[in-house]
Amino acid sequence: MRGYVNIPKSVYCKPCRECGARPIIAHAGIEGYVVKCPNNETHYQTTPGIIDIEDWNIHNALLYDNDYDLKL
Numbered sequence: 082m083r084g085y086v087n088i089p090k091s092v093y094c095k096p097c098r099e100c101g102a103r104p105i106i107a108h109a110g111i112e113g114y115v116v117k118c119p120n121n122e123t124h125y126q127t128t129p130g131i132i133d134i135e136d137w138n139i140h141n142a143l144l145y146d147n148d149y150d151l152k153l
């Protein structure tokens with residue numbers, strides 16, 4: 082069963098770089114979950130697996146986006 086889960090407001094995540102939408106979590110079958118744009122399949126989505134909001138944030142960070150804090 083395919084479904085979408087809204088990310089809780091308490092979880093920090095960047096809006097879609099293309100359209101500004103808040104991402105959603107979608108079930109991607111046996112592979113796990115993807116974090117994706119709710120508006121367009123062609124906008125960035127994470128690789129299926131664990132729910133990886135960190136990866137979404139990295140890929141949707143803008144170059145001038147100073148609030149992005151890379152912690153490695």
Ligand SMILES: [Zn+2]
Nearest residue numbers: 097100118124
């Ligand atoms: Zn989008």
